[in-house]
Amino acid sequence: MRRNRIPTKKQVEVWTYAREKEKLLYLILLRVPGLGGFWQPITGGIERGESPEEAALRELSEETGIDKPKKFFNLQSPYCFIWKNKRYIENVFAVEAPSTDISLSPEHSAYVWAEVDNAASMLRWDSNRMMLYQLNDILSMVEKNHCLNQYRYKTSVQ
Numbered sequence: 001m002r003r004n005r006i007p008t009k010k011q012v013e014v015w016t017y018a019r020e021k022e023k024l025l026y027l028i029l030l031r032v033p034g035l036g037g038f039w040q041p042i043t044g045g046i047e048r049g050e051s052p053e054e055a056a057l058r059e060l061s062e063e064t065g066i067d068k069p070k071k072f073f074n075l076q077s078p079y080c081f082i083w084k085n086k087r088y089i090e091n092v093f094a095v096e097a098p099s100t101d102i103s104l105s106p107e108h109s110a111y112v113w114a115e116v117d118n119a120a121s122m123l124r125w126d127s128n129r130m131m132l133y134q135l136n137d138i139l140s141m142v143e144k145n146h147c148l149n150q151y152r153y154k155t156s157v158q
Helices: 052-064 116-122 126-145
Strands: 008-020 023-031 042-045 071-074 079-083 086-096 108-114 152-154
Antiparallel strands (some): 071 086
16 A cells, blocks of 8 residues: 655754844744745744754844854754655754844835743744744853854854
8 A cells, every 4th residue: 555645845044133232132034925924033944054053144144134143052852743745844043132123024014022931922833832942941051151162153154
């Protein structure tokens, strides 16, 4: 018996954060109505021949105009979900933005920089909330211990 295979699409999810005084702020983008009209972090597909890291940096640039983040790291927490008869494998990254000034792409109609609980309340998908809270825990730990050893971490992007 032949099984129906579900097509798989590999994607990236890029959490962008900024530090404002003692606060961590997270960037949440509102997709235009034709693309769902919901709030989420930066997301996008991995193109043929592109690594997940390259895709994350490309999507960051395309959706926000940020070409040189202060910090960039892989959360090493990929997850999978099925939506509209397609399996998605999401590779998750985080970047520290050099400022809260961004250039919004045509895919989005608005953006907000919000503290973790406010940001989480705006998100449509539980998986996005889960990754946001995981990132917030990591960044809080880093603040206390000054360590990101278990993550592939770069302080700048060439």
